[in-house]
Every structure is written in structure tokens, then in C-alpha cells.
Amino acid sequence: xxxxxxxxxxxxxxxxxxxxxxxxxxxxxxxxxxxxxxxxxxxxxxxxxxxxxxxxxxxxxxxxxxxxxxxxxxxxxxxxxxxxxxxxxxxxxxxxxxxxxxxxxxxxxxxxxxxxxxxxxxxxxxxxxxxxxxxxxxxxxxxxxxxxxxxxxxxxxxxxxxxxxxxxxxxxxxxxxxxxxxxxxxxxxxxxxxxxxxxxxxxxxxxxxxxxxxxxxxxxxxxxxxxxxxxxx
Amino acid sequence: xxxxxxxxxxxxxxxxxxxxxxxxxxxxxxxxxxxxxxxxxxxxxxxxxxxxxxxxxxxxxxxxxxxxxxxxxxxxxxxxxxxxxxxxxxxxxxxxxxxxxxxxxxxxxxxxxxxxxxxxxxxxxxxxxxxxxxxxxxxxxxxxxxxxxxxxxxxxxxxxxxxxxxxxxxxxxxxxxxxxxxxxxxxxxxxxxxxxxxxxxxxxxxxxxxxxxxxxxx
Numbered sequence: 421x422x423x424x425x426x427x428x429x430x431x432x433x434x435x436x437x438x439x440x441x442x443x444x445x446x447x448x449x450x451x452x453x454x455x456x457x458x459x460x461x462x463x464x465x466x467x468x469x470x471x472x473x474x475x476x477x478x479x480x481x482x483x484x485x486x487x488x489x490x491x492x493x494x495x496x497x498x499x500x501x502x503x504x505x506x507x508x509x510x511x512x513x514x515x516x517x518x519x520x521x522x523x524x525x526x527x528x529x530x531x532x533x534x535x536x537x538x539x540x541x542x543x544x545x546x547x548x549x550x551x552x553x554x555x556x557x558x559x560x561x562x563x564x565x566x567x568x569x570x571x572x573x574x575x576x577x578x579x580x581x582x583x584x585x586x587x588x589x590x591x592x593x594x595x596x597x598x599x600x601x602x603x604x605x606x607x608x609x610x611x612x613x614x615x616x617x618x619x620x621x622x623x624x625x626x627x628x629x630x631x632x633x634x635x636x637x638x639x640x641x642x643x644x645x646x647x648x649x650x651x652x653x
Numbered sequence: 654x655x656x657x658x659x660x661x662x663x664x665x666x667x668x669x670x671x672x673x674x675x676x677x678x679x680x681x682x683x684x685x686x687x688x689x690x691x692x693x694x695x696x697x698x699x700x701x702x703x704x705x706x707x708x709x710x711x712x713x714x715x716x717x718x719x720x721x722x723x724x725x726x727x728x729x730x731x732x733x734x735x736x737x738x739x740x741x742x743x744x745x746x747x748x749x750x751x752x753x754x755x756x757x758x759x760x761x762x763x764x765x766x767x768x769x770x771x772x773x774x775x776x777x778x779x780x781x782x783x784x785x786x787x788x789x790x791x792x793x794x795x796x797x798x799x800x801x802x803x804x805x806x807x808x809x810x811x812x813x814x815x816x817x818x819x820x821x822x823x824x825x826x827x828x829x830x831x832x833x834x835x836x837x838x839x840x841x842x843x844x845x846x847x848x849x850x851x852x853x854x855x856x857x858x859x860x861x862x863x864x865x866x867x868x869x870x871x
Binding site for chain 1: 703712715717718719722723725726729730742743745746747749750753754786
């Protein structure tokens with residue numbers, strides 16, 4: 421298949437775009453990556469995702485697919501040869517979708533909330549909440565993995581991708597706040613899983629560099645703080 | 654072996670309605686249990702310990718939570734009758750996209766219609782714009798699913814049972830703004846799976862008045 425048949429509109433710091441990179445790699449799909457400048461969105465992005473104007477967008481045979489988890493499921497269905505990303509059993513699929521929804525609707529907003537929390541007390545509460553979410557996910561990992569390396573078993577799958585894409589941002593939150601979130605003695609399963617996930621062949625070349633992401637996060641969060649300070653005057 | 658299906662639900666819930674419609678579309682027999690959300694039963698707390706919310710489908714003792722996930726599960730298990738998601742991956746992705754839009758955007762805007770005082774005009778306008786976008790997606794098709802009632806139709810219809818309530822509460826009408834959606838809603842209501850799954854409008858409105866009181870909104 422020609423490279424230009426599959427295009428990914430993404431942005432290197434985005435965990436949501438990372439999900440799509442990983443899914444494409446799992447299926448060994450050749451694709452063209454178009455890096456978006458989120459402060460000056462391209463015409464292609466605005467045309468491809470007129471509703472949300474957000475990345476990631478997968479463009480396959482000139483047809484756009486939006487929303488990272490919908491894209492991952494699309495990739496799994498359109499390239500249906502192994503390896504599979506979602507399980508084949510409908511009940512297991514429902515469980516995988518449940519945890520991906522928990523990550524997106526509950527846990528990620530908590531992680532995002534850390535940066536927005538103002539003052540030491542609010543920060544601590546936000547960080548505690550992220551950790552509590554990870555304890556829930558530790559239990560989920562135990563049940564889903566059944567002693568294997570990943571949520572999906574022997575190979576990375578849907579929930580691994582849904583959560584793993586945030587690992588670098590967890591690192592950023594840890595460094596910026598001088599705390600540990602992925603605490604090994606409280607979450608041994610997830611701690612081991614995190615290392616294996618980052619080393620996986622479909623992940624390691626597309627995971628953003630830790631220090632580069634930290635520098636990027638510092639830059640945007642400091643710019644945002646300055647903006648808030650000046651608008652409060 | 655006969656399937657044992659239990660639905661833990663709450664009759665005014667839009668999310669519960671989606672599951673009822675999906676079960677009816679597949680012609681499935683199930684036990685309906687209305688939960689008291691102020692006094693949640695042990696079965697609900699056991700079956701959905703993470704969110705403690707309805708709807709929960711219990712199929713042969715195993716729980717499935719989150720309405721969109723439940724509807725997809727129903728569609729995949731009972732795949733031989735009335736398929737809800739299209740077979741083509743691209744159209745499936747589009748259906749998931751719009752279902753997500755309905756659950757996130759439309760739902761949020763609907764809540765703003767009656768929960769925020771002083772922003773009514775803005776809230777009404779945004780809600781209608783959201784509906785117009787959906788109307789654009791419907792186009793001239795009889796259903797969002799095309800010739801057949803499908804996943805997006807299942808997801809949107811419950812909002813229309815609440816729309817009657819919102820129109821009175823927020824004092825606006827979508828008839829002039831979204832005529833195609835009104836026609837679509839009437840077409841959907843002609844289906845038995847839909848009309849038997851949605852609550853009586855007046856009963857819903859009375860419930861809404863109670864809900865407002867409970868939230869301290871006049």
C-alpha cells in the first residue's frame with residue numbers, strides 16, 4: 421500500500437496522537453506523519469476535523485477518522501489481520517472499552533488537573549487523586565493481564581495503548597511536582613508494565629523523549645502562568 | 654441454555670433508554686430493575702463498583718457498564734438480528750464519533766439549559782447549533798444509520814424524549830430550526846423498540862420539576 425494512502429495528522433507531544441502511532445506500528449502499516457502546529461492549524465486539519473479541529477486525525481484513502489480511540493478501533497478493523505488490538509470475545513472487548521473510557525473520562529482529567537491546580541493544597545489533592553486512579557488501574561491490570569505482561573496478555577493491546585500513551589506525561593507531572601505517582605510498592609504490576617510498554621517494538625521509537633517533553637511542558641505551563649498572572653492584574 | 658439478562662436502570666435516564674432500545678431492537682427478553690439512586694442496591698454496587706451508576710447490563714451473571722459499551726456489546730453478541738453498527742470500518746468509526754459527540758457535547762449543553770441561571774440565551778443557542786450539526790450529518794437519510802435504524806439513532810433518540818422537557822424549561826422550540834430532526838424523531842417513535850423504551854413525556858416533565866427542586870433551582 422502506498423505511504424500516502426495513510427496519513428496521520430498529529431503533534432509530537434500529544435498522547436492521543438501517540439495512541440495512533442502505536443496502533444499503526446502494531447499492524448506494521450506504512451504511513452505519512454504530518455506534524456501540526458497547534459497554534460496555526462493547517463487547512464487539512466480544519467477540513468478533516470471541522471467539528472473539533474483537533475489532532476489526531478487519520479486520513480485513509482482521503483477519508484478522515486477522528487477521536488483517538490475511534491481511530492485505534494478503526495485501524496484494528498480495517499487491517500484485520502493479526503496482531504489484534506482489541507480482544508475477539510465480546511465480553512473481553514466490553515471490559516477493554518470500559519477501562520479505556522475510565523482512563524479518558526476519569527483518570528486523564530485528574531492528570532490534567534494537576535497542572536491547573538492552584539496552591540500547594542490543591543496540587544496535593546490533585547496528585548493524590550491521580551495516584552488513587554492508578555491504584556484502581558493496578559487492580560484492573562491484575563484482573564485483565566492474568567499474570568501476563570500487558571493488560572491484553574502477551575502483547576500490547578487496547579488498554580495498554582489507552583494508558584501507556586500518558587506515561588511520559590506522568591513523568592512530567594512527577595518531575596514538575598517532585599513526587600512519585602507510579603509508586604512501585606503500591607503499584608508493582610503497573611510499574612513493571614510501564615517499563616515493558618516503553619520497550620515494546622511498536623512503542624519505543626514513537627514515545628517522545630522524556631527530557632524534551634519536560635522542557636516542552638515547562639515552556640507551555642510557564643507561558644500559561646504568565647498569561648494568567650497578567651490577566652489577573 | 655437460555656440467556657439471563659438483567660438491566661439495572663432508572664426510568665428517566667437517557668443512558669438507560671439507549672440500552673432498552675438496543676435490547677428491544679434485538680427482540681431480547683430481560684428483567685428490568687429500576688434502581689433507587691438515592692439508596693443504591695447491593696447488586697448495583699457489586700456490579701459497578703467503579704462508577705456505581707446505571708445502566709448496568711448483567712448477562713449470565715457478568716456485568717457490562719457504560720451505555721455505549723453496553724449497546725456495542727449487545728450488537729456484537731446478538732449480531733444476527735437488526736445490526737446497529739455498520740459493517741464497514743469507516744462507517745463504524747463515523748458512528749462511534751457521532752455517538753461520542755452526542756454523549757459529550759450534546760449532553761453537556763443539555764444540562765446547561767436548565768442548570769445555569771442567566772445564561773439561558775447563550776445555552777439555548779449553543780444547544781440548537783449542536784442539533785443543527787447533527788441534522789447536517791443526518792442529511793436526507795431516513796436514519797443516521799442510512800436505510801436502517803442504527804447506533805447513532807439509538808444514542809440520539811433518548812435526548813429527544815428529554816427535548817420536550819428542555820423546550821418547556823428553557824422556553825425554546827427546535828421545530829423551526831431543525832425540521833429534519835423532528836421528522837427523524839417522529840419516524841423513530843413509530844418503531845416499537847423506541848416507543849416502548851422511552852418514558853411518557855408528562856411523567857418525565859413531572860420528574861424534571863422534582864429534579865430541579867432537588868438541585869435548588871426554581
